[in-house]
Amino acid sequence: MALAAVGTALAAQAQAPALPAPESVTLDKLGYMTTFPPEGAQRVDLSNSFKYPQMRWALQHLRELQPTHNIRRGSAAPSPLPADPKPLGSVVFDDDKGQPITVDQWLTRTYTDALVVMHKGRVVYERYDNQMKPHTPHLLFSVTKSFTGLMAAQLAHEGKIDPNALVTKYVPELADSAWGDMKVREVMDMTGAVRFREVYTDPTTEIFGYSWSSGMLPRPPGYQGPTNVYDFLKTLKKEGEHGAGFVYRTVHSEVLGWIVSRATGKHWAELMSDNVWQKLGMEEDAHVMVDSVGTPLQGAGLNATARDLARFGEMLRLGGSYNGQKIFDKAVIDDTAKGGDREKFKMGGMAFRPGYSYRNQWWVLHNADGAWEAAGIHGQFIHVNPAAEMVVIKLSSHPVAGAGFTHPLTFKAWAALAQAVRR
């Protein structure tokens, strides 16, 4: 029943809404937040920041709307990101309807804010639109999960987290919740069964509890529910059988981040700074949205630049080391990239991701190139293609949240780029 509900929600998301023409919803045209103060329709605030097209502004300006925890890059000079530009924008490929389209047209059609393509460690194509700049941090939504997942996998590799232990070994507060009898591995791979419905038009579904408790959406008048994410997690109940199948749930990532903090005694943002951002030699600080008591949104709240994500992706492609530093053990990267259980994945209702699996909070394509990726709603991607020696970062503000709507086209674009860089 849970799986059916997921399928329904995803199918609803995949239905084509009336999309605004991309050129009609550029920030240059919309003029949000450009006067002092912004008046009327020019305002983006908490009441409309996740509405469209206001979201086009919000995804590049989250920290102006929400409290955030900084992820410091450190004091060292940034690691080099050499460029070897190729005219990939004019590469033509057949879209999902069989019609020719160029890479640049694909970017425009999918409301892209930034694209960085790396090949053999060099930036071969880099493009920004919609007022985004190389130094602009962009909200990554569920790409955040993949950072949390790799952190947890590394800790498991080091013996600091036991994937076979119960979640309650680390977070006893969850004893009476869906996670009470769930194993850590079932959280890491999202095979734990928890009732969490995401129907964006139905405020009785649990996604609203998540959004209100985290502060992502303003609370309705008289709201009496949880006022932070961890208190909200305690309210969620089991629905189905743990381990039976893949059930994509943002709340698993929040629990996983909680486990990571308990195992290390450190805040997620400090781990990200110490173990990832500083070691990779990032160009800019990143940041993560926090709730009213400082809990990072470990499943949805990370903000970073496309170039820094390119460094991260390149580190993944190279097996966990970069800039003379080991970020993750190669065994952790290999375990993630080889993927999870494809049969269990089929039960997740994501038919638009045929043949995929999900492992350590990463999507694994199981294609001939061995590709794997992190993905977030509205078009956020870290795509790693080991065979093509390619990494693609795509940050977008697409009007449709769910990946189902754009994925058939995205799939074609990944293939076209992999072919183009190989030439």
Next chain:
Amino acid sequence: MALAAVGTALAAQAQAPALPAPESVTLDKLGYMTTFPPEGAQRVDLSNSFKYPQMRWALQHLRELQPTHNIRRGSAAPSPLPADPKPLGSVVFDDDKGQPITVDQWLTRTYTDALVVMHKGRVVYERYDNQMKPHTPHLLFSVTKSFTGLMAAQLAHEGKIDPNALVTKYVPELADSAWGDMKVREVMDMTGAVRFREVYTDPTTEIFGYSWSSGMLPRPPGYQGPTNVYDFLKTLKKEGEHGAGFVYRTVHSEVLGWIVSRATGKHWAELMSDNVWQKLGMEEDAHVMVDSVGTPLQGAGLNATARDLARFGEMLRLGGSYNGQKIFDKAVIDDTAKGGDREKFKMGGMAFRPGYSYRNQWWVLHNADGAWEAAGIHGQFIHVNPAAEMVVIKLSSHPVAGAGFTHPLTFKAWAALAQAVRR
């Protein structure tokens, strides 16, 4: 009457409360926000962030509590900040009661988080306490005003703001407020007469309207007042005669920032990044708290590191240029440092600042060394002493907000430091 009210409020602040022993309110001892999640008394959130001792944490973590606008440092390597350490911590001087005290004891006694002393362009003493680090941004409160004031003075020098024009030339929305018949210069030097009482125990005084509209304090249930700072400013009324005397009012700085944004078409934080932070070669990004529609708190919301403020102070000492860049014209620096009308200053009720004046939102000491300074509640300072070729940055989290309580001691410390560096 307004001036009397100010005097009363300041006198109340200057009364010695029962101060906690400094060693009893260190963050190491208090343990705020160190567990996941922080429970009960360990929590610092919007309900207690400006209470004591929770404030000790909040002043180093403001962006984890509030929305902020980043002030980017740019991509260049930081400008050098050479060190030439001197044992200034053990320098002994007589405190305001005539008792001997060392510099380090002074720092502890005034709940100091960071101190940087520059002499002839070199860092001669640098100390951090209370978990603060060289890269930690600290809330500067009214030191913020001094940035806004210099920006405005520079624009006036360039002819982009007319100090003799009415405020309404730039901000017609203020026509029906206290600023309706006020000149820009009266805003810059705080001689405009506006009813704005700061009695922290009386929620009918206007400081509460400022705190609620800005979001600095959580709004009471059923709050129907302004939800952003500019809307709040429109509600304030004239009380007294413009230009008659100095009346210290945070709201003047907010109006001045509004004028600056109107004159330049740019957000305060972008001006700070483009014209100040990037040119000075700062080590870290800074940030400013914003209200619900992105308005920066131009009188109270800046956060920066002590080392970056040292660069700023050194630029002031050198007459407006630093790191091979002109930040302000020398005429602007000279006009500010030479001060304003000392007779008018006396009317402001700040007897603890004898002989001072206020010019372009800076405090001018009119002492033999030609010293001038920016100051914020709870012990924030940029102190420039041209004759001693010294700049002092002091960032603190003192339990008493008003400067009156600590100023007699601060004054002695400035003199002791100036004497010590000259040796």
